[in-house]
Amino acid sequence: MAGFGRRLAARSIDYVLAVIAAAAFFVVVVVLLLLLTGESDASDAQAGVWALMLFFGWGVLLFFYDWLYLVAWGRTLGKAMVGIRVVNAADGGRLSQGQALGRAALFGLPQSLPVLGHLFSLGESMASLGEARRALHDRTCGTVVVRD
Numbered sequence: 001m002a003g004f005g006r007r008l009a010a011r012s013i014d015y016v017l018a019v020i021a022a023a024a025f026f027v028v029v030v031v032l033l034l035l036l037t038g039e040s041d042a043s044d045a046q047a048g049v050w051a052l053m054l055f056f057g058w059g060v061l062l063f064f065y066d067w068l069y070l071v072a073w074g075r076t077l078g079k080a081m082v083g084i085r086v087v088n089a090a091d092g093g094r095l096s097q098g099q100a101l102g103r104a105a106l107f108g109l110p111q112s113l114p115v116l117g118h119l120f121s122l123g124e125s126m127a128s129l130g131e132a133r134r135a136l137h138d139r140t141c142g143t144v145v146v147r148d
Contacts, residue, residue: 001133002084002145013078018061026050059112067104070095079145089134089144099141106137 033039033048069076074094075085086103088095095103111117138144 002147003133004129006082006084006147007135007145010076010078010082010084013081014062014065014076017077018058018065021065022057022061056112059109059117061108062111063104063108065104066108067100070100070104071097083148084145085148086143086145089138089142092146095143099143102141103137103143106140107135 066076070086073080073085074087079085086095087093088099107121109117110120113120132139134144
């Protein structure tokens with residue numbers, strides 16, 4: 001099974017990639033808002049978009065990022081870079097759609113809650129420090145993270 005250090009490194013890489021994706025999305029949305037409203041000052045549009053993205057969008061972005069990569073390849077880009085993948089705990093095979101969906105939802109969506117979501121994610125990830133090395137989203141969805 002993959003240790004906490006590898007999992008943390010993979011998640012850190014995934015966060016950096018998610019921030020890059022969010023920034024690109026932010027630029028597109030602000031430009032579209034400026035074009036649609038005819039405003040020449042971006043500060044009001046930027047403030048509104050940032051507020052919505054930070055309040056709700058971050059967890060949704062992480063959810064879709066995890067879910068789509070887990071369904072397609074059983075790993076995110078960060079996991080691939082550090083040599084780990086997520087498998088079905090029962091047989092070591094590919095994740096089902098439900099397992100990938102549940103795992104991504106339990107990790108990503110709580111992060112849409114300001115402060116509390118991040119504390120929840122930190123706490124549930126700390127569970128992977130135990131003997132079984134499985135976080136809450138692993139235990140709930142019947143998955144395990146293994147080294148390649």
